[in-house]
Amino acid sequence: xxxxxxxxxxxxxxxxxxxxxxxxxxxxxxxxxxxxxxxxxxxxxxxxxxxxxxxxxxxxxxxxxxxxxxxxxxxxxxxxxxxxxxxxxxxxxxxxxxxxxxxxxxxxxxxxx
Amino acid sequence: xxxxxxxxxxxxxxxxxxxxxxxxxxxxxxxxxxxxxxxxxxxxxxxxxxxxxxxxxxxxxxxxxxxxxxxxxxxxxxxxxxxxxxxxxxxxxxxxxxxxxxxxxxxxxxxxxxx
Numbered sequence: 001x002x003x004x005x006x007x008x009x010x011x012x013x014x015x016x017x018x019x020x021x022x023x024x025x026x027x028x029x030x031x032x033x034x035x036x037x038x039x040x041x042x043x044x045x046x047x048x049x050x051x052x053x054x055x056x057x058x059x060x061x062x063x064x065x066x067x068x069x070x071x072x073x074x075x076x077x078x079x080x081x082x083x084x085x086x087x088x089x090x091x092x093x094x095x096x097x098x099x100x101x102x103x104x105x106x107x108x109x110x111x112x113x
Numbered sequence: 114x115x116x117x118x119x120x121x122x123x124x125x126x127x128x129x130x131x132x133x134x135x136x137x138x139x140x141x142x143x144x145x146x147x148x149x150x151x152x153x154x155x156x157x158x159x160x161x162x163x164x165x166x167x168x169x170x171x172x173x174x175x176x177x178x179x180x181x182x183x184x185x186x187x188x189x190x191x192x193x194x195x196x197x198x199x200x201x202x203x204x205x206x207x208x209x210x211x212x213x214x215x216x217x218x219x220x221x222x223x224x225x226x227x228x
Contacts, residue, residue: 006155032214044204048217070142090156093218099163099213100143100171105155 002027004093006104013081013111021076021107023091030047032100033074037063048106050074061085081111115139117220119205125226126195134190134223136205144210145188146217147180159203162188163210189200195227 004025011018025031035047046057055067067078075087088108094101118137126132138145147159158172162182173179177195182188192199202224207219 008165019228020208022167034216036219037218044206044217044219049214049216094213096213098169099161099208100158101217102158103147103148103156108172111123 001093002093002102004080004091004102004104006089006107008107009105010108010110015083015111015113018052018089019078019081019085019109019111021074021091021109022106023074025072025091025093027046027072027093027095030096032094032096033065033067033103034094035059035063035074036090036103037074038088038090038106040087045052047089048078068072081109083111085109086111116209117205117218119203119220119223121223122165123224123226125228127228128197128220129194130212131191131193131223132195134205134225135191136188136207136220138186138188138205138207139218140220142187142207142209143185144175144208144215145182147188147190147206148204149201150222156204159190160218162185192225195225198228200225200227 033050036044038044050057050067058064088106089106090106120135125192143164146161148156160180162168177193180190201224204222206219
């Protein structure tokens with residue numbers, strides 16, 4: 001079955017430290033992978049996506065993510081966290097040949113000053 | 114409009130009543146999605162429409178839920194005989210729907226409360 005997992009409900013990071021939000025997926029084909037962010041009282045926004053090619057993709061607000069096919073992972077990273085990065089982050093997967101997009105349960109990121 | 118528009122933004126209804134939620138996607142977007150976000154939960158896929166193809170209804174939780182997309186644009190999600198467990202934020206999203214790798218643009222959602 002197709003699925004996407006975000007193993008951490010919450011991640012706490014001090015401002016200025018690197019952050020990682022984890023995502024793994026289960027798929028029988030080649031996926032398209034996405035990260036979205038939901039700030040308090042704001043709608044979901046696209047951060048970045050992986051389609052093909054370079055395994056490291058860069059996105060909005062200094063975020064990047066690394067696609068690892070052997071580990072079926074697509075972890076979100078940022079070298080230096082900001083308090084303003086505190087939000088709810090969703091990993092999403094869409095499988096090639098279709099348009100159905102499924103989301104993980106979300107990870108709440110808290111960045112402390 | 115510039116973005117995905119959903120109405121109403123809030124809906125309070127009594128258990129057993131029917132409700133209709135509306136989504137107006139970005140002009141020209143051929144793909145339209147409905148998701149449900151319950152308190153403290155992730156986004157649950159409900160249904161998507163892509164062009165003139167048959168919709169993928171695999172996420173609809175019961176036969177009380179249905180959705181239509183008229184003229185390839187506006188979509189309505191209908192919940193019949195609402196139950197308290199239907200209380201959630203219902204999100205609509207659209208995308209250009211070309212290659213299947215396009216990003217989704219989300220509306221602000223409809224907060225549904227079933228009393």
